[in-house]
Amino acid sequence: MPVTPAHWKRLSPLLDAALDLEPGQREVFLASLPAEDAQLRDELRELLAGREGVETDDFMNRLPAFSAVPKAFSLGPDSIVGPYRLIREIGAGGTSSVWLAERVDGTIQRKVALKLPHLGLVDRGIAARIARERDILASLEHPNIARLYDAGVDERGRPYLALEYVDGVPPDVYCRREGLNLRDCLAMFLKVLHAVSFAHARLVVHRDLKPNNILISAGCEVRLLDFGIARLLQPEASLASHTLAGAAALTPAYAAPEQFTGQPVTVATDVYSLGVILFELLTDVSPYSPDGRSLGAYEHEVRYVEPPRASRAAVPSEAGELKGDLDAIVAKALEKNPAERYSSVEAFAQDIERHLAAQPIAARPRSFAYVTRKFLRRNALPLALGITVVAALSGALGVAAIQWRDAEQQRGIAVDRLANSQAASTFMTTILMEGMQPGESLTFEQLIARSEKIARQAGRTDVRTRVFAADFLAGWYRANGMYRKADELLTTTIDSMPPDQADVAKGLRCMRAEIWGQIGRAEEGERVLDHEIATPTGDDAVLSQCLIGRSYFAAAAGDGQGAMVFGLRALDKFRAAGTDDYYTQIEILLGIGAAEGLNGDYDAAHAKYAEALEILTANGRERGRAAANLHDEWASVWMNAGNYSRALAELDLGYQILRELTPTAELNDDRRRYRRARILAQLARFPEADAEVASARTLSESRGNMLTIAGVQIAAAEIAVSRGDFAGALRLLDGAREKMRDANVPPGHVLNMRYTMFRAAALAGLGRNAEARTLFTQAIQGYETRNCCKPQISFALAQRGETWIADGDLGAADTDAARARELAQTSGADSFSRFAGRAWYVTGRLAESRGNARAARDAFATAAVQLAGSIGDAHPETRRARDAITRVTGRIATQKDI
């Protein structure tokens, strides 16, 4: 009979007992086991029988040896890789070797440069990644970009990339060899910039620009190699976490600071590498001279050491030509902070063109005034306050300012990028300084009122300043649950948008659609988002924002798969947009995390939240509004996973952060309160739960947040169920039905599912078992069609199982209990779930009904542990499970006596 770990929990102590005995006594011990444990006895016998073998034959004493590395992995001329035959090696580097190769089947005559990454650097995700990105890269058709013809993974798992074969030399070599003068050399460099810019417009960032990837062939033909391939070859894990560790391709001499620190790679990264290349072209030396060539040595130089002016580094005879413009251009490209560099390669190119045409350039020489200005801008708000205003204002504005800066960053849609420093500073100046008398203080409410004024001044204020204000305000309203005000403001702003601001308007429409979900217009909002996603836009950041909104809608409807798909697309577009706007990145991570939570993959979900928190922490924003929001959302993942203690801790941390930001303001977040009420109810802290429900109800009603009103009502019913007031719960649910109708809650919405669940639970509590079962079944089917919410299904199954027991159908109860246990499995030794607790509880009740007191005791014990860990010792369910243990243990003792 095969041994499985199914009975291990019971087997294990018996095995201990047996092993404690002398070998000769074990059979006696086995024989003494009660008859109902016959199966266990057989398994024990089987285990003990293997003992001699295990002890003599060294079983598992050390890891076995692995087989040899197949020789086929060494390459040589005539080796076959995928559809290619290798001819000769034309290059080898740290990450890959490059071979001249041709097609085996002769279908295409041309020779290609076949790039073969070293296998050790290849992870298992590469095939999928190549399949995903090959088409994008292959579509980069530009006279100055070497084509990617083909890429794939051969039958042995070896990736290959077939690239256009280019015969040329790096630009510095070319300029030197051909004796080009500065002008011609710059003209050649411009071709490089235009090619890079072309690729950026197609959302491909090179990531590894260096002279060896830029080949100039006879006649000054420029060809860029390996576009986007660095990303293709980067291990998936490091892509996701942005860590350098394990990154396949990084050439330290040309890598930007953010590539060392693991910040997102954007078009600014390519700008930086091009800056280094230009510096070298102009001066023949590297801007950095680290001690040694190690990664660490470069990292320090690149991150902290200001490179010299190009004119200083060049030989004196050439310095004159570089002073001024070219110094400034190179310095701007080499800024440590990506945001300070040229915002695009195109802008970089334009400055060089203007220089060649002797027009003024955009990059400024680094005079004192320039440096000061830059410093001011970098520290815009705090400094403005520090120098000019703070002396006159009270502390209230200080708080407001922090909150304001945070809210401003929180809404990361394209508006944010558009609202460049000009719009921002107009907004700031107007809002903070206009009409301020010395000694006067500005309350947060006044700040909001002033923002409103700016946002609504159609025609009189610069449109971007207005959008900036509207965006900030709407974000603030939303964060505080004032959805109707946000909706109204956005509508006014959208209606007054000039036609040339189509992308901005689109972003605002998506933001508004997202808000509609909260005020009973979910279906309409979803339609708008679908439409906006389907209509083309040039701005990936905007599209990403619309997609993440759509993902939240799917999540709210319990559609975990949909939420996942939209979330991943949003991430894709976000990366394509190449912004370093980490607030949007965080929203996306949270969206994907929520989707994973819905799909029951809690470990993955927690990882997303942790990653998002890490990004915030790295940017010093771990106590900001976005962080507060993150902890709130994290709380609901813990809730869904059935760990209410953790959920409460997260929710309260979020609240604490908000309190730090606004110590005095009334926090008007009704959703937070009702979420907190639900958690408190699960933890059996009923008076506190009641208080939260009451205030959530008042707040949501005063604001007309229909969805929240319905949610609060259902939460009240949930609390009634938890405390055993089933008739009260039914009454509350009857009221909830109306409120859900008012809010236009779509049939598949989580609120509907919750309604069904608690109605079923209330009916079961009243002994109306058949009715309860119908609803439980309905809830289970609802979740199943959505392919989500395993714990919730388990919860419904467990409760349905209890109704079967009450009606005496133990067979049906057994089926439900078994599935409930399976679906409620927890992920690790230290994670507890109230759903698992309930599943084990019904299992115990079943065993008890069958008169198997031992099995019942074991099941109740497991239930008690799970419940205590998730909803606490004081919870009625925990106590009920513990009482059950005592009850059945008494019976075991009695059975023994007999």
Place this chain on the structure above:
Amino acid sequence: MDELSQLIQRAHGGDEKARERLFAVAYDDLRGQARAQLRDGGRNTLLNTTVLLHESFLRFQRAGKLLGTERGHFFAYAARVMRSVIVDFARQRLAERRGGDAVHLSLDAELAENLRAGEDEVIQINDAIEALQAQDPRLVQVVEMRYFAGMTELEIASALGITDRTVRRDWEKARLLLAAMLR
């Protein structure tokens, strides 16, 4: 080592994020080392997990003292990483062997069969303890530490905060159970 020291400091201070980050660094470190060793090894690659593990631990120890429970967590975590690296490697080997033919020609049939058995054993044991995870997480931990990470019973005992007698018993039981499951 700068970042590492800081992380350890912050982890001492109860900073959960720092602790998680610390583990992420440990993961990269161990995984990188283990993969490099597996890659470079020729025939009969035997991953010297014990050495790897302790080297990695020392790197961390040098950066800042890992305190009692952190030390235990580190080893438990490291053993899990080892397990995943080794199992991945075994799977990859099996897949390569299915695809490639060069090796089979150069080895006699019996040897090839023996070697293959090594990979199979690793994968079977991995699958078996996966099935055991929900039932007895500590037993799984002991198997990871002893079998995959090559730690001694005493080391395991101090890492898990249990007596070495308990570890010995756990190990004995695990071997009995796994032997029966694999039979």
